[in-house]
Amino acid sequence: MAMKLAGKKMLLAGEWVEREDKIDVLNPENNEWIDSVPAASKKDIEKAITLAKEGSDIAANMSVRERMDILNKAASYIEEHHEDFARTIALEGVKTINEARGETTRAAETLRLSAEEARRLTGESVNFDQMPGNKDRMGYYFRFPVGVVAAITPFNDPLNLVAHKLGPAVAAGNAIIIKPATETPLSALKMADAFMKAGLPKKVLTVITGRSRDIGDSLIESKDVNMISFTGGYETGEMISKKAGLKKISMELGSNSPFIVRKDADLKLAAAAAASGAFAAAGQNCLSVQRMYVEEEVYDSLREEFLKHVRDVKMGDKLSDSSDMGPLINEKEARRIESWVQEAKEQGASILTGGVRRGAFYEPTVVEEAPENALLVKEEIFGPVVLLFKVKDLEEAIERSNDVNYGLQAGIFTNNVNSALQAAKKLHVGGVMINDSSDFRIDAMPFGGVKGSGLGREGVEFAIREMSEERLVCFKITEE
Numbered sequence: 001m002a003m004k005l006a007g008k009k010m011l012l013a014g015e016w017v018e019r020e021d022k023i024d025v026l027n028p029e030n031n032e033w034i035d036s037v038p039a040a041s042k043k044d045i046e047k048a049i050t051l052a053k054e055g056s057d058i059a060a061n062m063s064v065r066e067r068m069d070i071l072n073k074a075a076s077y078i079e080e081h082h083e084d085f086a087r088t089i090a091l092e093g094v095k096t097i098n099e100a101r102g103e104t105t106r107a108a109e110t111l112r113l114s115a116e117e118a119r120r121l122t123g124e125s126v127n128f129d130q131m132p133g134n135k136d137r138m139g140y141y142f143r144f145p146v147g148v149v150a151a152i153t154p155f156n157d158p159l160n161l162v163a164h165k166l167g168p169a170v171a172a173g174n175a176i177i178i179k180p181a182t183e184t185p186l187s188a189l190k191m192a193d194a195f196m197k198a199g200l201p202k203k204v205l206t207v208i209t210g211r212s213r214d215i216g217d218s219l220i221e222s223k224d225v226n227m228i229s230f231t232g233g234y235e236t237g238e239m240i241s242k243k244a245g246l247k248k249i250s251m252e253l254g255s256n257s258p259f260i261v262r263k264d265a266d267l268k269l270a271a272a273a274a275a276s277g278a279f280a281a282a283g284q285n286c287l288s289v290q291r292m293y294v295e296e297e298v299y300d301s302l303r304e305e306f307l308k309h310v311r312d313v314k315m316g317d318k319l320s321d322s323s324d325m326g327p328l329i330n331e332k333e334a335r336r337i338e339s340w341v342q343e344a345k346e347q348g349a350s351i352l353t354g355g356v357r358r359g360a361f362y363e364p365t366v367v368e369e370a371p372e373n374a375l376l377v378k379e380e381i382f383g384p385v386v387l388l389f390k391v392k393d394l395e396e397a398i399e400r401s402n403d404v405n406y407g408l409q410a411g412i413f414t415n416n417v418n419s420a421l422q423a424a425k426k427l428h429v430g431g432v433m434i435n436d437s438s439d440f441r442i443d444a445m446p447f448g449g450v451k452g453s454g455l456g457r458e459g460v461e462f463a464i465r466e467m468s469e470e471r472l473v474c475f476k477i478t479e480e
């Protein structure tokens, strides 16, 4: 019998409410029932938006010190209930308990960073007298909140990616409505609880659970929502940006990350970094290493070293301390990956290891020389599959790295500073990691992509900027 978690109610403008219509939350590993959450209706969304509008005035009038105190208290609550949060992430999502512990630690840190950044949310003075005829003017700008933020989050980091919306929204003085992924609502509800216990005024926060088809459009299209902060897949992001109309949007979408290994690189470090960057969260990570471009002189040695690491990855029970990798979010996704690998195989690719599915689990898989037009090469795999390619030089590696409609982060291993700088200049992505994999991130750094990987930047300081706007104040001084 599965353990029952709190989470049956959703948070509507600070009130915990139930609904008769429910959505079951299942453990992707075995389809066991974990809990159920309310399926919100269109009426619920409309009410949440109306109350959030009132909440936005309350939030904007909270002093910076009040915002900081609430964020720090919510962080402390998560730290005090660390294992409980980690178990929730691991049960409802795809992460192993060790990965879930790491995410919990990061989520608390993201909130503490938000508290710190709240005190730095300032403007600057403006020299009006730089233009002729403005000698008697002086002024400054400050930042004010956007109002009501609607945040839509994915299943793969069900706590920390909620923290990346909620922390900055509160720091900037906004009200926020969060719609977590339908598969993983429990972590977000637990975070909401942390904020209620920390004293966040009620109307400032809603965490609404429901089916996207019932509530998605009302949230996205509402004229009373001032900003949509979305993290998820490209197609959903594109659909949202078309429906949103004239409002701020920030989009953190998927990717298909390249990882370049030059002949002068430390191959042992490169192989270890690639394996860790490819199979975290079973590859369900927007930064996951997907395409490895390795110079021909070192290709065989790198491949051998990399395969050793891949074969060491222990796939299994998410709650076991000894598991390195869990399942896909559901069997349908595992079947999709299986079919993409099969398609590449039929077109001549070789499977060096893995390639086997058991229910929602898919073994860590390495595919060699997949054809350029295969789905595995062009699209985001979002699963535990890595592609290996031999290239003749850096130029070819960069050209092929850029040849997709994504550009979140890239990694390059080299001991030549010139190669590193060339890559930094020419890779068309939001972040270039030198002697690290594409999967490197700290929560304070600017984070986001180009092309189909998104619009705008997260990372606490940058998300706060996106969730606030400049207001200019100009004095015309008159002689007494």
Ligand SMILES: NC(=O)C1=CN([C@@H]2O[C@H](COP(=O)(O)OP(=O)(O)OC[C@H]3O[C@@H](n4cnc5c(N)ncnc54)[C@H](O)[C@@H]3O)[C@@H](O)[C@H]2O)C=CC1
Pocket (backbone or CB within 6 Å): 152, 153, 154, 155, 156, 157, 161, 179, 180, 181, 182, 212, 213, 215, 216, 217, 231, 232, 233, 234, 236, 237, 251, 252, 253, 254, 255, 285, 286, 380, 382, 408, 448, 453, 454
């Ligand atoms: N750039 C980044 O920071 C990150 C990007 N991602 C991307 O997210 C994707 C995986 O997450 P998924 O949850 O499968 O993505 P998804 O796009 O299917 O869903 C994301 C969110 O959008 C909601 N949604 C779906 N259809 C909607 C609609 N019609 N109206 C309103 N909301 C709707 C979902 O319920 C969920 O809350 C991958 O592409 C991954 O790369 C994931 C994590 C971080």
Ligand SMILES: O=C(O)[C@H](O)CS(=O)(=O)O
Pocket (backbone or CB within 6 Å): 156, 157, 161, 284, 285, 286, 287, 439, 440, 441
């Ligand atoms: O988006 C992802 O898949 C993750 O956000 C990357 S990270 O924040 O866990 O590093």
